[in-house]
Structure formats: C-alpha cells, structure tokens
Amino acid sequence: KLDKVAGAMAKRPKMLLQLAGGFDPVVDSKELARARIDRAILQVAGRGVAADEPLPVPDLADPAIQSAVKTVFGQRVGRMRLMTWTLNPRAPSGVALARALHDEMLAKEGVDNTALQALAHARAENAKRVLLRADNTLAARISVLPPVKAKAGQDGVPLEVKLATR
Numbered sequence: 489k490l491d492k493v494a495g496a497m498a499k500r501p502k503m504l505l506q507l508a509g510g511f512d513p514v515v516d517s518k519e520l521a522r523a524r525i526d527r528a529i530l531q532v533a534g535r536g537v538a539a540d541e542p543l544p545v546p547d548l549a550d551p552a553i554q555s556a557v558k559t560v561f562g563q564r565v566g567r568m569r570l571m572t573w574t575l576n577p578r579a580p581s582g583v584a585l586a587r588a589l590h591d592e593m594l595a596k597e598g599v600d601n602t603a604l605q606a607l608a609h610a611r612a613e614n615a616k617r618v619l620l621r622a623d624n625t626l627a628a629r630i631s632v633l634p635p636v637k638a639k640a641g642q643d644g645v646p647l648e649v650k651l652a653t654r
Contacts, residue, residue, distance in 0.1 A: 494622035497619075504629050505651060505652075506630075507648070508647070509608030509635050510611070510636050510648060511636075515640040520607065521598075527543060529553060532556035533546070558570060565589075573588065612635070613632060
C-alpha cells in the first residue's frame, strides 16, 4: 500500500504526507512484554537475535531454553520465587514449568506509555523509510507526527495518514 502512496505522491508534486504511528495499549503492551522476555531468554540460551530480525518464539521443550527461562525468571522475578516453583513437589516440571514461569514473567513485565509511544514512532519512521525506498525525492514532503492511540484490528495497529497540499 505504501508503494502506491509513493507512486501517487510522485505524480502530484504538491502533495504532502504526514504519518502518525499508532499504538494499542492492550495489544502492544502484551507484545512488547513478550518480546522483552523472549529476547532475554534467547540471549541467555546463547541464541541472540539481531534487532532487525524477526523474534522467534522460544521452544520451551528445549532443555537449554528451559534452563534460560529459569535464569531469566530468577533475574526478573526473583530467586526466592523461583525456589517456590522448583522446590515444590507438586509444581510442574519440564515444559509445563517453563510455560508457567514464562507466563508469570509476562504478567509481571511492565510496559509504560513511553515504550508504547516509542514503538508507535518507530512504526511511523519505518513507513517513511518504505516510502523513501520507493522514491527518495519525497523526503521533504513526508513528516512524522506524534504517536496516537489506536485500536488494533485484523491487520494490526493502524498507521494514521494525513494528506495535504502545499
């Protein structure tokens, strides 16, 4: 869709475009928390992921990932809480324990408004980058606005687009 917008802008030299990244506080908070926790687990397991690569879901059946989950849980939630899980004979083990620890970390991971706004701003900047890849002469005619709250839909969180003329 952005390529079509870039094409339309190229044909209309007076058209200006303003982009505002959207963020859904409920959906994005959960996903940012998941990304932070999963990235930490993968890093501890020695499977770091570059910032520009898609973040894989850790395989909780993998013993190295299970060990990493415990390590990250101890760091983020606390070793005493980890001991209540691991020393309890009725507590789950293996994959079930890793899943329970992962879920508890997700529930406790705080995502503040600043992080949500940074995510929305990054979305707008990425959209601008895509437009400029299609036609880099549009740079002076594309601006990024402050982030806006939006409701995530089937296609994700929307990007607010405003058109104007000079």
